[in-house]
Amino acid sequence: MAPPKKWTPSPAVEKLPLAVRKELRDDWESVKGDHEAKISELLGKPYVLAFNANEVYPYADSSSSKEYPGRVFVGYVEGLIAAIQWYLDEFEEDGKIHFNDAVSKGEITLVVDEKGSDGPVCSADIKDGVFRIIFRYDCLGYNQQSTKDYIVAAVDSVPREGFPVEVKNSIRSYYDPEIDEVRQQIADILALPDVVLDANFTGVYEAMLAGKPSSRSWKSEIGKVALANFKEGLLNSLEKQGFKGDDMLQEGLAEVLTSKTFKLSVVPKLEKGSVNETFVRDGVCYLQTTPDNWWYNVPNMGDGLVNLL
Numbered sequence: 335m336a337p338p339k340k341w342t343p344s345p346a347v348e349k350l351p352l353a354v355r356k357e358l359r360d361d362w363e364s365v366k367g368d369h370e371a372k373i374s375e376l377l378g379k380p381y382v383l384a385f386n387a388n389e390v391y392p393y394a395d396s397s398s399s400k401e402y403p404g405r406v407f408v409g410y411v412e413g414l415i416a417a418i419q420w421y422l423d424e425f426e427e428d429g430k431i432h433f434n435d436a437v438s439k440g441e442i443t444l445v446v447d448e449k450g451s452d453g454p455v456c457s458a459d460i461k462d463g464v465f466r467i468i469f470r471y472d473c474l475g476y477n478q479q480s481t482k483d484y485i486v487a488a489v490d491s492v493p494r495e496g497f498p499v500e501v502k503n504s505i506r507s508y509y510d511p512e513i514d515e516v517r518q519q520i521a522d523i524l525a526l527p528d529v530v531l532d533a534n535f536t537g538v539y540e541a542m543l544a545g546k547p548s549s550r551s552w553k554s555e556i557g558k559v560a561l562a563n564f565k566e567g568l569l570n571s572l573e574k575q576g577f578k579g580d581d582m583l584q585e586g587l588a589e590v591l592t593s594k595t596f597k598l599s600v601v602p603k604l605e606k607g608s609v610n611e612t613f614v615r616d617g618v619c620y621l622q623t624t625p626d627n628w629w630y631n632v633p634n635m636g637d638g639l640v641n642l643l
Contacts, residue, residue, distance in 0.1 A: 341450030341471065354403060358387055361404030369411045378420050379434050381413060384464075384512070385444045391472045393446055406475040410444055410467050413456075418483035421489075425499045429489075432499040436492035438463035446471050458484040460492055490553075501539060504557035507534065517564045520596075522580045523569070524587060531568075532597040533560040534592035541600035545625025548561035550630060559629050563598055565623055566636025575640045593618030598635075600625060610635050614642050 350358070366383055373381045394400040421429050434440075441464045447453030450470075456477040457468045457474050465488070467481055490498040497505075513531060521529045535556070542552055549555075577583045588594075591614065599622040604611050609631040610623040621635050 343446060344471075346386070346389045347391050350387060350390070350391060350541070353401075354387075354391065356411075357402055358404045358407075361402065362369075362387075362407045363404075365408060369408070369415070372415060373418065376415070376422060377430055377442060377539055379530075381440045381442060382436075382445075383407075384441050387412075390444055390446070390474065390476065392469050394481070398412070399475045407444065408483075409478040410456075410469075410476065411442075412457075413478040413481045414442065414465075414467060414478060417458075417485045420460040421485050425503050428502050429499050433487050435494060436460050436463075436489045437465045441465070441618055442467070444469065446454055454480070456476060460488045460490050467503070493526045497535070497539060499552060500554045501535075503544060504554050505533075505535060505560075507557060508555075509557035509561045512561055512565065516561070516569060520564070520569055520572065523572045524563065525581075525584045525586065527590075527592055530593070530595040532562050532595050533564075534598045535560065538598055538600045541602075542625050545600070545602060547625035547628060549629065552625075555629065558599060561630070563635045564596070567632045568596060568621060571636030571639065572634060583640060587639070590614050590617070590643060591619055595619070596621060597624075600628065607633075612636050612639050612642070 362385075370381055370383055370579075373383075380520070385401060390407075393404055394403060394406075399406050418433075419422075421433065423430070437460055439462070443464055444467045446466045447457070447470050451472070453468070453470045455473040455509075456468050458481045459466050459468065469476075485498055490500065495501075517529065517531050521527050533596070536587075538560070539556065542556070552559075572578070575583070595617075596619045599620045601622060601624060604622065604624060605613070607622075609627045610621070612635070613620055613622070619639065623630075623635075
């Protein structure tokens with residue numbers, strides 16, 4: 335049996351039919367400036383829409399896309415504007431900075447997916463400073479709202495210093511608002527007023543990135559899980575093990591926990607535990623797990639601490 339024929343891009347049309355050129359003038363060119371202004375206003379810097387009708391039109395295989403390519407273009411832009419609005423609502427000023435830095439050329443284009451039939455119906459990426467709305471060759475005009483599903487990954491795919499925007503947002507939204515109260519509760523249980531809870535976000539992020547966990551949402555959940563390890567894990571474990579009001583246990587812990595620090599850690603392989611483990615080293619109590627177990631058995635984090643004293 336012969337192997338399937340490899341998909342190849344269609345050449346651009348040298349000259350579009352007159353009726354198509356008129357429709358593009360009436361339904362696209364007449365409103366393109368308004369859409370550019372809207373996107374520029376949302377993002378706080380100038381953006382241009384660089385859609386090449388001659389390159390896109392060969393993929394018009396339905397009556398609507400053949401007769402009304404300008405309306406198809408508008409549909410993609412409206413989908414993008416909705417995606418940008420959602421993105422900014424979700425990630426606020428950080429999101430705007432990350433997006434503008436990633437789309438350094440301030441240009442948005444519409445291109446066919448080079449993966450052929452293996453590509454999704456509609457997606458997006460950022461290449462060489464240009465935001466690209468991507469359509470599958472046989473699906474021009476379909477699923478135009480799907481840009482939202484790819485905008486975060488597109489922005490985060492562009493290298494930059496520091497955390498991706500969804501990691502920053504997760505820490506700001508889930509971890510920061512509650513961690514002080516959790517720290518105070520643990521301090522009260524241990525009679526250790528200056529106890530330190532070290533989420534070790536940089537180390538955890540780098541370990542998770544290297545470990546390639548099966549969960550696709552770990553970046554957006556990193557703040558939530560870090561908080562849970564202290565709040566649902568360590569805090570409850572200390573209560574279960576009877577540290578509250580027990581001078582002997584409190585003194586025993588203080589003797590080994592010379593740094594007064596509990597620190598989260600992610601490693602490729604645990605030393606003793608199967609899902610997570612707790613141990614003291616150099617005066618620090620480590621609450622440790624692996625990339626694939628990052629969200630598992632959180633309530634057990636800190637178990638067995640009393641046996642280390």
